[in-house]
Amino acid sequence: MSESIFSSLTGDEELNFSEETEVFVFPTSFAQQRLWFLDQLASGNPFYNVSTALCLKGSLNFTALKQTFNEIVRRHETLRTTFVMVQQPVQAIAPSLSIPLPLIDIRDFDQESETEVRRIATAEAQHPFNLTTGPLLRVKLLQVDEAEYVLLLNLHHIVADGWSIGVLIRELGVLYKAFVEDNRCPMSTLLPELPIQYADFAQWQREWLQAVGANGCSPLQTQLAYWQKQLDGISVLNLPTDRVRPAVPTYRGAKQFLELPHSLTQALETLSYQEDVTLFMTMLAAFQTLLYRYTQQEDIVVGSAIANRNRSELEGLIGFFVNSLVLRSDLSGNPTFQELLNRVREVTLGAYSHQDLPFEKLVEELHPERDLSRHPLFQVVFSLQNTPIEALELPGLKLSLFDFDNKIAKLDLEFHLWRDLETLKGEVVYSTDLFDQSTITRMLGHFQILLESIVVNPKQCISDLALLTEKERQQLLIDWNDTKKSYPDNKCFHQLFEAQVKQTPDATALVFGNQQITYKELNIRSNQLAHYLQKIGVETETLVGICVERTPEMIIGLLGILKAGGAYLPLDPSYPQERLDFMLEDAQVSVLLTQEKLLDNFTEFSNPIICIDRDWTTITQYSSENPNSYVTLENLAYIIYTSGSTGQPKGILIEHRGLSNLAADQIEVFNLQPSNRILQFASLSFDASIFEIVMALQIGATLYLANKEWLLPGKALLQLLREKAITHITLPPALLAVLPIESLPALQTIICAGESCSEDIIKRWWSPSRKFFNAYGLTEATVWSTVAEIKSVSAKPPIGRPIANTEIYILDKHLQPVPIGISGELYIAGDGLARGYLNRPELTGKKFIPNPFNGKKGARLYKTGDLARYRTDGNIEFLERVDNQVKIRGFRIELSEIETVINQHNNVEKAIVIAQGNLYDRKHLVAYIVSKSPQEQTIIELRQFLKEKLPEYMITKSFCNSGFSAVNG
Structure with a gap:
């Protein structure tokens, strides 16, 4: 080592070295210190090995090569360095060190010699160093042929870097030539002695960083x-x-x-x-x-x-x-x-x-x-x-890198x-x-x-x-969106139902408790209601509100409205009065269909009200024949209100085209048969209900209805599934996660929808004897847009591929398609798209945008707000939301709507609502509030306040004050 290192580098005072002993001890550099600590965390790891392999072709002088490496070790103290702990890690430099050069003959491997070289090279690269005992340089020579060798060089990064490999190879060239030629000149004439050593640099680095300059600041x-x-x-x-x-x-x-x-x-x-x-x-x-x-x-x-x-x-x-x-x-x-x-x-x-x-x-x-x-x-x-x-080139040898x-x-x-x-x-x-x-x-x-x-x-x-390559663009934009299929005779859903009535008039259409209704009976009753509705002015595009409990009258009412040419707006009787009033006013409902016991909810409604039970005698006076309504696929079928980010729910306008497309694809995807027994689980206020209704009534299957109490996730639901031998269910993952597992031998098909389905759900319910589907969709695209049949229990289930007449695009924020495996926002196009949002032209324009990939006039994309990515097989993987919308038990909730309502309370200064938990511990809503008055009194008031304004599924389970102490609901 040079004692004048600081003179040569900084001009500062020289370093005083301790008296020579068997091993010289010096501080580590900062880089060495970090690697030493990393080695302590994962002792014996090969992560920081620096490995190189050189192919040598020609006549090799083994003795000269061994002499060369030992001379390089003599020249560079860092190659004789190990690391010990003396209050802190330090470099311990041995005065001398001889490096072995083992020779491994692999000539017998013939055609597989390269494979064996790679195996040995990899094994050497992965063999760890011991920083305490060393040496931290390993050299190994493989003989591949009579005149072909591979030289393996392995150093620990703590004593070498990429530049160092270049230094080593340059010195290898000079020294090997000298030893081969038996050059007796002093080595210093071939390679000048090094002016400093690495240990000098390490100590200089520490002192230089701390040195205070003329400006009063250190370089550090x-x-x-x-x-x-x-x-x-x-x-x-x-x-x-x-x-x-x-x-x-x-x-x-x-x-x-x-x-x-x-x-x-x-x-x-x-x-x-x-x-x-x-x-x-x-x-x-x-x-x-x-x-x-x-x-x-x-x-x-x-x-x-x-x-x-x-x-x-x-x-x-x-x-x-x-x-x-x-x-x-x-x-x-x-x-x-x-x-x-x-x-x-x-x-x-x-x-x-x-x-x-x-x-x-x-x-x-x-x-x-x-x-x-x-x-x-x-x-x-x-x-x-x-x-x-x-x-x-070395004497008699040509060198090249061996990758x-x-x-x-x-x-x-x-x-x-x-x-x-x-x-x-x-x-x-x-x-x-x-x-x-x-x-x-x-x-x-x-x-x-x-x-x-x-x-x-x-x-x-x-x-x-x-x-993207042209091939990738073709695949992402065209090939995987090649879903064009025709509808049967371009009929609306209620017309498909009428066609099924002709085929199987005596088949059972509805079962509710002990009550059974055939297809013919259901058609007659809905026809009579349809004629009555037409008599009072219902025609195409007329909006009819329907607020009926979960009974056969609900299905009769829905079919009657569609047959009359109108569009239905479901009004859940459990909704708060304020929400029902808002929906009736916002949608400008022309006619209301309800039951006598629910009339108290509509005392302020001034347009015609039909009580399907009280007025049924009058309704039966009308024709039982299928009415003419002149409805086309472009006409409105229904409006569903969903949670809105502005603080008010928003109505989504769905046309008959989407329903007809849904009906046609369900038959193919689920292999529907007249013998199927389908559970009607979802509330009419959610579009999953029409998914179930269409599934049954278009094919001649039986739709099973039940009171709300029978549909809770527990023994009652299991009993219903078992006793009624239900074959097809559509349930949200949250319910499947907590529903006790039973064999249910009649259950042929499970459709998981409404929120993200996990691997654990698949493990609970997948069976080789039944089909399991993971469906994805939004109300704005007629219930569903993609579906995957899960055929094995493996990793996170995908949401599949687009259904018929549907295109899926995964795009970045500049509407550029993203590659396979890269996340982007999911956009939907095709026949299922809604007309838009009721009375919300600005929101419609923001979410339903022109389709840049379809030159057809009026072609649109729906911006879902969901992040997803394509897998290599064309299946789509759902990732997460881009905003604060959440799904809880399949219900779509805009957290900002709840926050807006809470902030309207007089005693609340600020509120933030989040979703907590997962499928298994009952994912729920929590409100963090800053109140103006005593916390306990405010929360009591808030609970009642929310019940008057929001549906049950949107009410927060617990409240936390500004100190984040939870008060459960």
Whole structure:
């Protein structure tokens, strides 16, 4: 070691060394200290092994090669270093060390020799080092043929970095030649003695950072101030993964290689020159654009290694000098790529001018939230080596790199590029905890497409740059949306029912308790009601309110309204008076159909009211023949009110076309038969009810109705399913999660819908003897839009593919289709789309937008607010909401509607409502409030207040005051 290191580097006072002993002890560098602590956390791990393999062809002098490595070890103290604990970790440098060079002969493997080389190379790369005992360099020679060898070099990162491998190989060339030729010249004439050693640098680094300059600040303070400002509010990159991130990573990895065409490489270099940036800056901006398109995040953070050898004395050293820079770019405002390049240039130059602060010290000072599953500050890295790799020749030997996969990944994703003689090449190292091989292959394809788009037009906004191949666009936009099918004779649902009546007039249509009604009887009663409704003015587009308890009269009323040509608006008798009044007024209901005992709910309603029970004698005087109504598929069928974000519920207008499409596809998907027995579970106020009604009555099956008490998730429901031999049920996951499991041999088909279905639900209810479907849909698209038949118990169930005459698009916020595996917002198009929202033209225009993928006039997309992604097989996976809408027990709830109502209370200053729990512990609503008066009294008032304004399913179960102490309901 040189005792004048600080003179050569800083001009400050010289370092005083202790007297020579068997082992020299010196402080670690900051980087070494961090790796030592990481090794303590996961002792014996290979995560920080630096591995290289060289193919040697020709006549090899084994003795000279062994002498070469021992001379390199003599020259570089870091290769004789181990690490011990003396109050803190320190470097222990042995005065001498002999490195063994085992030779393994694998010539007998013949054609499989390369496979064996890769196996051994991988095993060596994964073999851990012991930092305490060393040595931290391993060399192994494999003989593949008479004149072909593979040299395996393995070092622990704590004593070497990527630059060090280059130093080692250069010295290998010089020294091997000298030993082969028996050159007796002093080694110092071939390779000058090193002016300093790594231990000198480590101690200088610590002292230099603390030294106070003329401005009264130390380099540590100056650089730290920059980075604290630069990284304030840094965000985590939510890169889409194929699997859930494990709590503790395994560090298992894989790699893939890429090579850009010569023409593209030249075009990128030309663009860099024209924009006055380095090629690294251009490639970094492109990589961050790729991450932006994958995540839709505008704050993109990438790690990048820098050699950190900005002093000549350090260039020829083997050691751990490399530093990690945190490159944080702002991609907000959808800039052009040209504009982004300027931002990246500024960020990169700023980082370069503050590169001396060790990354380890930065992490220590910033105190990022501790998370063992993620690397601190960044999860992906990007690098570019601009210097072309030179071919190295030794006496009688030709050297080349032997590529192999060490199957280790320290981070989520690493992009490493280098400038070869003709092109840009690179490798991508990725965590197999998170990503599949096919995902990375697609990513590399997207990166190249993106680069090609950039060089063609760098003035394009980054959202518009091409990302997908033509084949991918064809698959995502066209092939997977090829769902066109015709309806049977273009009939409305009630006409399909009438056709079924002709085929099976005596079949049982409805069962309610001990009461049974045939198809013929049901048709006659609904016809009589329809004629009566027409007599009092009901025609196409006339809105008829229906408030009837769950009895056969509910089905008769619904069919009668549709047959008359009108559209029905369900009014749940359990709704608060204020909500019923609002719906009647907002929808301008022309006629109300109800029961005599429910009349008290409608004392303020001034239009005609029909009591289906009280007035039935009069109704039966009308014709029993099918009425003429002139209804077409474009006419309104029903309006369903759902929770609204503005504080008021909103009505959704559904046309007959959607119902007819639903009816046709149900038969095919569920293989419906007249022998089926279908449970009518959902309230008429939810569109799942029409799903069940249509399923039964279009095919000649039997629809089973029951009082609300029989439909609660427990013994009563199980008894109903068992005694009535129900074959088809449509239930929300929340109910399936708590419903006791019974064999139910008659149950053929379970349709899970209304909210996200979990793997546990599948495990509870899937059976080889029955079919299990996971359906997805929204009221705005006629009940359902996609469906998946679950054929095995495996990972999270998908929501499947689009149903007939339905298209699904998964798009980013700029309406660009996202690749397979990447999350985006789900948009629905096709025949099931609603007409829009009643009396809400602005909301309709915001949610039902022109379809950019369909040139047909008036084609629309519905913006669902749901995040989803395509799987490789074309199935769609539901992820989450983009807003604060939730589903509880299948009910769709806008939390802001509840908050609006709570905030109307005189004693409430502010309220926030959240959903807590899961399917198994009864997901429920909790309100956090700041009250103006004593908390207990306010909550008593609030409970009554909410009951007067909101349906039962929207009332919060518990309230918490500003101190977050819960008061249960």
